[in-house]
Amino acid sequence: MCLKFINRIYSKRSLGRLVRCTERKIKKDDMPVSTIIQSNKHADIAVSTGFKNADPCTARECKWERSTDGLVYVPYVISNQYSPDELKVIERGLWSFVDVSCIRFVPHEGQRHFLYIKSHSGCYSYLGRQGGGQVVSLKRPGCVYHRTVQHELLHALGFHHEQNRSDRDKHIKILFENIKPAQRHNFMRRETNNLATPYDYKSVMHYSRKAFSRNNEPTMIPIPDRNVVIGEARSMSRNDILRINRLYCRTLNLY
Numbered sequence: 001m002c003l004k005f006i007n008r009i010y011s012k013r014s015l016g017r018l019v020r021c022t023e024r025k026i027k028k029d030d031m032p033v034s035t036i037i038q039s040n041k042h043a044d045i046a047v048s049t050g051f052k053n054a055d056p057c058t059a060r061e062c063k064w065e066r067s068t069d070g071l072v073y074v075p076y077v078i079s080n081q082y083s084p085d086e087l088k089v090i091e092r093g094l095w096s097f098v099d100v101s102c103i104r105f106v107p108h109e110g111q112r113h114f115l116y117i118k119s120h121s122g123c124y125s126y127l128g129r130q131g132g133g134q135v136v137s138l139k140r141p142g143c144v145y146h147r148t149v150q151h152e153l154l155h156a157l158g159f160h161h162e163q164n165r166s167d168r169d170k171h172i173k174i175l176f177e178n179i180k181p182a183q184r185h186n187f188m189r190r191e192t193n194n195l196a197t198p199y200d201y202k203s204v205m206h207y208s209r210k211a212f213s214r215n216n217e218p219t220m221i222p223i224p225d226r227n228v229v230i231g232e233a234r235s236m237s238r239n240d241i242l243r244i245n246r247l248y249c250r251t252l253n254l255y
Contacts, residue, residue, distance in 0.1 A: 044124040045155055062128035062158055063248070064113070066102070072248050074156070075108040077133070079118035086144045090117060093149025100241045102249035103157065115156055123148050128158035147234050151204050154236070159243065162199070162206035163220060164190040171199040172230075173221045183212035187219065195246040200239040201230045208232070 066072050078090060094105040108114045113129055120137035136152050138144050143152075163172055166189060174187045186207075200206070201222060208231025209218045222228035 044122070044152065045127050045160075064103075064129050064157065066248065066250075070250065071102045071104050073104050073106050075111040075114035076105050076136075077108045077114060077116050079116070081119040082140060082144070086140060089144050089146060090138065090149055093146055093153065096146070096150060096235070097153070097244070100236075101244045103244060105153070115153075119143075123152060125152040125155035127155055127160070129156075147204055150236050150240075154205060154240065154244075157244065158247065159205060159240075160190055160192055161186070162201075162203040163187065164192065165194055165199060166190060166192045167194065167199060171201075171223060173223050175217070175219055175221065178213050178215055178217040179219045180212050180214040186212060193247075195243045197239050197243055197246070200237055201228050202233055202237040203240050204233040204236045205240065206230050206233065 064072050064074050076094065078087065082090065097103040097105065105115075113131060114133050115136050116133045117136045117138060119140045120135060122137060122139050123143035125136045126134045134156070136156055138149065138152065162168075163174070164187075168174075168189055176184055176187065179187060207220065209220060210216065211219055211231065213219050220230070222230055
């Protein structure tokens with residue numbers, strides 16, 4: 001039986017149960033990172049005027065505000081471009097945060113800051129709260145999959161790609177010679193806030209082994225074990241969920 005997060009304190013064992021419950025809900029609408037990257041020609045972090053995607057999302061204005069009840073409400077609007085089945089996939093992605101965190105994506109009702117989910121040019125999101133209405137693009141076809149919805153929503157909450165972590169050189173080797181020149185910036189190391197969590201090859205935020213390859217050769221290799229699978233996540237990992245709670249949710253006893 002899946003637990004519900006209603007402002008409660010959970011142990012690490014309970015969090016593991018929540019993750020497993022979430023994973024069991026995954027259906028045919030999933031697509032791994034490797035397939036998404038192959039279908040997306042551009043980076044999936046948008047950059048607004050005066051805001052660089054190299055900057056860590058640590059400033060107060062970058063985070064969504066926590067309410068007095070301990071929950072973080074993120075308003076959203078979904079474009080009418082989507083079919084009923086696509087809408088169900090998007091809504092399931094939004095609701096997947098309820099079981100495992102204090103994040104609540106709620107329909108927009110006049111709030112100043114909100115997400116505008118629409119079918120634009122590819123799969124992308126801005127990094128963290130930008131102010132006003134900000135686009136989360138889930139292009140149809142190609143981007144409306146459960147893991148992609150989660151991936152872009154995590155960007156909107158302020159999370160970078162896993163392979164951009166400040167400690168990534170201890171866990172992965174980037175092969176810049178195999179990367180398309182216009183996409184090399186996607187593989188630069190960032191000064192990230194890792195929230196005392198380990199590097200996670202299973203993160204839904206991790207690129208695949210041949211992401212943005214110019215010659216069908218690997219653009220990154222796990223170290224020391226080069227055979228570790230990367231970029232195949234179909235939903236948020238335990239560490240993805242732990243980071244959300246450490247950044248936003250004070251009511252969880254996870255430290």
